[in-house]
Amino acid sequence: MAGELTPRVGILALQGDVREHEAVLAALGARTSRVRRAEELREIDGLVLPGGESSTIDKLARAFDVREPLVARIREGLPVYGTCAGMILLADRIVDGITGQQTFGGLDATVRRNAFGRQSESFETELAVSALGDPPVRAAFIRAPAIEETGPAVTVLARVADGRAVAAEQGAILATAFHPEQTGETRFHERFLAVVRAAG
Template sequence: MSPRIGVLALQGDTREHLAALVAAGAEAITVRRAVELDSVDALVIPGGESTTMSHLLRELELLEPLRARLADGMPAYGSCAGMILLATEILDAGVSGRDATPLHAIDMTVRRNAFGRQVDSFEDDIGFAGLDGPVHAVFIRAPWVERVGPEVTVLARAADHIVAVRQGRTLATAFHPEMTGDRRVHALFVDMVTGRA
């Protein structure tokens, strides 16, 4: 039976993540309300703007239900802004009152916009632990990981910085695999959800 995986549909590449999950063998739905969050086996948090996403999570009364599901062990995958939100600590979190809010799902410290502004966005082929061959990675105002806890596995680096990690059944990348047509990262996540990886 296919896992039911939600994509947090507040901002970002929602449609692309849905398509990648379906191609990887999951049933995929959008999540904007607590009742939808309750109906999924796992969640993808896409890219976007982490302070805006945090604000919308609070406004839609999703922040605490999402934190509770993550604390209870719901698998999650975050790309770019999603990686930022899954962290325990966010550096350069934003202006007071509109800060990016950590969800405390992966024991890591993440720096927002670490690779630079929009004009500094880039693409690179990077090695990714557990996948055959390099992954073509698209970095858009991307974060990087500055610290990982003892239970976090580093999966990929770019320019000597950590850009992909895993802790248990939670995965995060600083880049956007949904934009390239390479479905291996999503397939890895689906396998994590079902217990095959």
């Protein structure tokens, strides 16, 4: 729990690449637990929203009655890191969502689903992220979203070559459109764990 030297980071385990985040976080010294129920949200110091299918995660969060408690914890300041679909779920506003799709919110941004095209148009590239220093970040984009607009409290951390924002933070919230957990990149998880420890 909060205040312990080793933070416990939950990973929303309704759908998506849960194991990859568990492996990175464990390698960085964090304890992890899978979150599917509202009561499990009370046992964690931070939460990762993994990549997957944002509309499916949204539906399952409601089916498991975890959506409203999760929204409440984010509003209370729970540190959260969202990758790909997780970025969509953290956005206050989405473009090209399916009918009735909801987000958890918390990031004052407008995010477009599938901004880079279909699965077949997935790609990897190197991104300069000044907040992380050198070397550049190797980023995997898989049916990835992009940030179209941000509010004044949001700091954009990275953009692709055409200028679209693909990483941002706001307070205790961190979001990337790509999957660092799939390319051996650990610095975003390290940055997130620093936020979790500071919050504790």
